[in-house]
Amino acid sequence: MSSRFLVALAFVSACTPLTATALQVELPAETASYVASDLPGYQLVQQNCLICHSAQYVLTQPRTLPRSYWEATVGKMSKVFGAPFPEQDTAAMVDYLSKTYGAERPTPAAP
Numbered sequence: 168m169s170s171r172f173l174v175a176l177a178f179v180s181a182c183t184p185l186t187a188t189a190l191q192v193e194l195p196a197e198t199a200s201y202v203a204s205d206l207p208g209y210q211l212v213q214q215n216c217l218i219c220h221s222a223q224y225v226l227t228q229p230r231t232l233p234r235s236y237w238e239a240t241v242g243k244m245s246k247v248f249g250a251p252f253p254e255q256d257t258a259a260m261v262d263y264l265s266k267t268y269g270a271e272r273p274t275p276a277a278p
Protein backbone atom coordinates (compact mmCIF):
# COMPACT_ATOMS: atom_id res chain seq x y z
CA MET A 168 0.00 0.00 0.00
CA SER A 169 1.48 3.31 -1.00
CA SER A 170 1.75 6.04 1.57
CA ARG A 171 -0.16 8.30 -0.80
CA PHE A 172 -3.14 5.92 -0.60
CA LEU A 173 -3.00 5.89 3.20
CA VAL A 174 -2.97 9.68 3.31
CA ALA A 175 -5.97 9.75 0.97
CA LEU A 176 -7.77 7.18 3.13
CA ALA A 177 -7.08 9.16 6.27
CA PHE A 178 -8.42 12.28 4.56
CA VAL A 179 -11.61 10.57 3.43
CA SER A 180 -12.33 9.06 6.84
CA ALA A 181 -11.67 12.40 8.57
CA CYS A 182 -14.11 14.13 6.23
CA THR A 183 -16.87 11.54 6.45
CA PRO A 184 -19.58 13.02 8.64
CA LEU A 185 -20.53 11.02 11.70
CA THR A 186 -23.71 9.07 11.21
CA ALA A 187 -26.56 10.77 13.06
CA THR A 188 -28.43 8.52 15.45
CA ALA A 189 -31.65 9.29 17.29
CA LEU A 190 -31.03 10.18 20.93
CA GLN A 191 -33.32 8.25 23.25
CA VAL A 192 -34.12 10.15 26.42
CA GLU A 193 -36.03 8.25 29.07
CA LEU A 194 -37.58 10.58 31.60
CA PRO A 195 -38.42 9.17 35.03
CA ALA A 196 -42.09 8.34 35.59
CA GLU A 197 -44.06 11.17 37.15
CA THR A 198 -44.84 10.24 40.73
CA ALA A 199 -46.36 13.42 42.13
CA SER A 200 -50.05 14.03 41.50
CA TYR A 201 -52.75 16.23 42.99
CA VAL A 202 -54.85 14.56 45.69
CA ALA A 203 -58.25 13.61 44.25
CA SER A 204 -61.14 15.59 45.65
CA ASP A 205 -64.80 16.36 45.05
CA LEU A 206 -63.97 20.06 45.27
CA PRO A 207 -64.32 21.67 41.83
CA GLY A 208 -60.82 23.10 42.12
CA TYR A 209 -59.37 19.61 41.78
CA GLN A 210 -60.37 19.38 38.11
CA LEU A 211 -59.15 22.93 37.56
CA VAL A 212 -55.67 22.39 38.99
CA GLN A 213 -55.39 19.29 36.81
CA GLN A 214 -56.17 21.43 33.78
CA ASN A 215 -54.29 24.57 34.74
CA CYS A 216 -51.40 23.67 36.99
CA LEU A 217 -49.62 20.82 35.25
CA ILE A 218 -48.63 22.70 32.11
CA CYS A 219 -45.32 24.02 33.46
CA HIS A 220 -44.37 21.93 36.49
CA SER A 221 -45.50 18.88 38.39
CA ALA A 222 -47.67 18.80 41.49
CA GLN A 223 -44.43 18.40 43.44
CA TYR A 224 -44.21 22.18 43.81
CA VAL A 225 -47.51 22.19 45.69
CA LEU A 226 -46.85 19.00 47.65
CA THR A 227 -43.63 20.38 49.10
CA GLN A 228 -45.17 23.55 50.57
CA PRO A 229 -45.65 23.63 54.35
CA ARG A 230 -49.11 22.40 55.41
CA THR A 231 -49.57 25.37 57.73
CA LEU A 232 -49.86 27.97 54.98
CA PRO A 233 -53.03 30.08 55.07
CA ARG A 234 -55.47 30.73 52.24
CA SER A 235 -53.78 34.07 51.59
CA TYR A 236 -50.61 32.18 50.59
CA TRP A 237 -52.49 30.11 48.03
CA GLU A 238 -54.27 33.23 46.72
CA ALA A 239 -50.91 34.94 46.28
CA THR A 240 -49.30 31.87 44.72
CA VAL A 241 -52.07 31.20 42.21
CA GLY A 242 -52.06 34.91 41.37
CA LYS A 243 -48.28 34.82 40.87
CA MET A 244 -48.52 31.83 38.52
CA SER A 245 -50.87 33.85 36.35
CA LYS A 246 -49.52 37.40 36.59
CA VAL A 247 -45.79 36.76 36.94
CA PHE A 248 -45.26 33.44 35.20
CA GLY A 249 -48.03 33.79 32.59
CA ALA A 250 -50.13 30.71 33.42
CA PRO A 251 -52.96 30.88 30.86
CA PHE A 252 -55.97 30.00 33.03
CA PRO A 253 -59.08 32.20 33.19
CA GLU A 254 -59.45 34.49 36.21
CA GLN A 255 -62.74 32.80 37.10
CA ASP A 256 -60.90 29.52 37.90
CA THR A 257 -58.86 31.17 40.66
CA ALA A 258 -61.34 31.01 43.56
CA ALA A 259 -62.08 27.30 43.18
CA MET A 260 -58.39 26.41 42.82
CA VAL A 261 -57.47 28.46 45.90
CA ASP A 262 -60.27 26.73 47.81
CA TYR A 263 -59.03 23.27 46.80
CA LEU A 264 -55.38 24.11 47.57
CA SER A 265 -56.19 25.65 50.97
CA LYS A 266 -58.35 22.71 52.03
CA THR A 267 -56.08 20.01 50.62
CA TYR A 268 -52.57 21.36 51.20
CA GLY A 269 -52.96 24.38 53.48
CA ALA A 270 -53.99 25.30 56.96
CA GLU A 271 -57.67 24.54 56.23
CA ARG A 272 -57.10 20.81 55.85
CA PRO A 273 -59.72 18.94 57.90
CA THR A 274 -57.16 16.47 59.30
CA PRO A 275 -53.86 18.33 59.67
CA ALA A 276 -52.11 15.21 61.01
CA ALA A 277 -52.71 13.18 57.83
CA PRO A 278 -49.88 13.01 55.29
Ligand code: HEC
Nearest residue numbers: 215216218219220224225228240241244248249250251260
Ligand atom coordinates in the same frame (compact mmCIF):
# COMPACT_ATOMS: atom_id res chain seq x y z
C1 HEC B 1 -46.83 29.26 33.06
C2 HEC B 1 -46.18 28.22 33.82
C3 HEC B 1 -46.78 27.86 35.17
C4 HEC B 1 -48.05 27.42 35.44
C5 HEC B 1 -49.17 27.11 34.45
C6 HEC B 1 -48.11 27.22 36.87
N1 HEC B 1 -46.92 27.51 37.43
FE1 HEC B 1 -46.41 27.26 39.40
N2 HEC B 1 -44.54 27.90 39.01
C7 HEC B 1 -44.08 28.34 37.79
C8 HEC B 1 -42.73 28.81 37.94
C9 HEC B 1 -41.86 29.38 36.82
C10 HEC B 1 -42.39 28.63 39.29
C11 HEC B 1 -41.10 28.99 39.98
C12 HEC B 1 -40.11 27.89 39.72
C13 HEC B 1 -38.85 28.12 40.45
O1 HEC B 1 -38.74 29.05 41.25
O2 HEC B 1 -37.95 27.31 40.22
C14 HEC B 1 -43.55 28.04 39.92
C15 HEC B 1 -43.59 27.68 41.26
C16 HEC B 1 -44.70 27.21 41.94
C17 HEC B 1 -44.76 26.88 43.34
C18 HEC B 1 -43.59 26.94 44.32
C19 HEC B 1 -43.69 28.12 45.21
C20 HEC B 1 -43.35 29.40 44.54
O3 HEC B 1 -44.02 30.39 44.87
O4 HEC B 1 -42.44 29.46 43.69
C21 HEC B 1 -46.04 26.49 43.61
C22 HEC B 1 -46.62 26.09 44.96
C23 HEC B 1 -46.77 26.56 42.36
N3 HEC B 1 -45.93 26.98 41.37
C24 HEC B 1 -48.09 26.24 42.22
C25 HEC B 1 -48.81 26.35 41.04
C26 HEC B 1 -50.25 26.16 40.94
C27 HEC B 1 -51.17 25.82 42.11
C28 HEC B 1 -50.58 26.34 39.63
C29 HEC B 1 -51.96 26.35 39.01
C30 HEC B 1 -52.83 27.42 39.48
C31 HEC B 1 -49.34 26.63 38.90
N4 HEC B 1 -48.29 26.64 39.79
C32 HEC B 1 -49.26 26.83 37.54
C33 HEC B 1 -44.77 28.32 36.60
C34 HEC B 1 -46.08 27.92 36.44
